[in-house]
Amino acid sequence: MVAQLLPPQVHVFVRDWLSANNVLLKSRDGNVLVDSGYGRHAPLTLALLASPRGLGNGTLSWLVNTHCHSDHVGGNAAVAERYGCPIAIPQGEAAAVLRWDSRALLLDYADQTVERFVFSSVLIPGSNHVWGDLEWQALAAPGHDMGALVFFNPEHGILISGDALWHRGFGLVMPPAVDPEALPATRRTLEMLATLELRVVIPGHGEPFADVGDALDRAFKRLAAFEADPLRAARYALKALLTFTLLDRRRLPLAGMADYVERVGVYRDFNALFFRLPPQRFADTLIAELVAAGAVRREDGWLLPA
Numbered sequence: 001m002v003a004q005l006l007p008p009q010v011h012v013f014v015r016d017w018l019s020a021n022n023v024l025l026k027s028r029d030g031n032v033l034v035d036s037g038y039g040r041h042a043p044l045t046l047a048l049l050a051s052p053r054g055l056g057n058g059t060l061s062w063l064v065n066t067h068c069h070s071d072h073v074g075g076n077a078a079v080a081e082r083y084g085c086p087i088a089i090p091q092g093e094a095a096a097v098l099r100w101d102s103r104a105l106l107l108d109y110a111d112q113t114v115e116r117f118v119f120s121s122v123l124i125p126g127s128n129h130v131w132g133d134l135e136w137q138a139l140a141a142p143g144h145d146m147g148a149l150v151f152f153n154p155e156h157g158i159l160i161s162g163d164a165l166w167h168r169g170f171g172l173v174m175p176p177a178v179d180p181e182a183l184p185a186t187r188r189t190l191e192m193l194a195t196l197e198l199r200v201v202i203p204g205h206g207e208p209f210a211d212v213g214d215a216l217d218r219a220f221k222r223l224a225a226f227e228a229d230p231l232r233a234a235r236y237a238l239k240a241l242l243t244f245t246l247l248d249r250r251r252l253p254l255a256g257m258a259d260y261v262e263r264v265g266v267y268r269d270f271n272a273l274f275f276r277l278p279p280q281r282f283a284d285t286l287i288a289e290l291v292a293a294g295a296v297r298r299e300d301g302w303l304l305p306a
Helices: 039-050 076-083 091-098 182-195 212-228 230-249 254-263 265-275 279-292
Strands: 010-013 022-025 032-034 062-064 087-090 121-123 128-131 134-140 149-153 158-162 200-203 296-299 302-305
Touching (some): 200 212, 212 230, 230 279, 254 265, 254 279, 254 302, 265 279
Parallel strands (some): 062 087
Antiparallel strands (some): 022 032, 134 149
């Protein structure tokens, strides 16, 4: 079992596609939490931390983030308030968080929300950290997020990968017309991960896994498909964002979807760049593809997550 590959001080709370997984690294010298989930799920995040499997009545010394998308930092403010702990974010995210750049952080630009938080420290690529009595290397992992980090423990071959590598792919990547560096950076990140002696990966979403070679093969194939057809990357990004919003909102009115894709910046901009469709047809196209993929369903005038 994969759990047997993790030392006892590494505790993984597997969440879902709205909240990223939480990784608790326990130590008598201070407990560290990696990623805090989405804001809507903050009460559950706090309950998990307070559980016997979590901290119980213990304290939290640090909250650190792999990157600053809403599903990874949405609980930051609540966790920091409850435990009085400082927050450390990747160095490459600091400027956007300081100015609270909604577009760069994919907040209201993508119809997502995060309670604003204050960070105390930045994590520098190449730096080493002792969390949970284990040494972790902070490695730059741009692509899905250009400032992202992954955390690697060479002793046990553990990678906390955020959204840089999942069991079946990786997080959405912006197409070249939006960010020409994103796809090349994703390839460099996957190539870097392939050089590490990995025994188990704790992804940002989904169960930890040990078949790392197979996961990397699938990730490289997905990346090659995006490189061959940037429009495919654009469609995937939009469908992932819309599915995420549905998981948050639980439903959206079908009659209002044309207005929605005109009002929310990322859909409006992607339509202008790639599709050039009337809003209703654009909305219908996105919805039809998501229905065909089994990700959403239509019911009584509503769009619902499947």
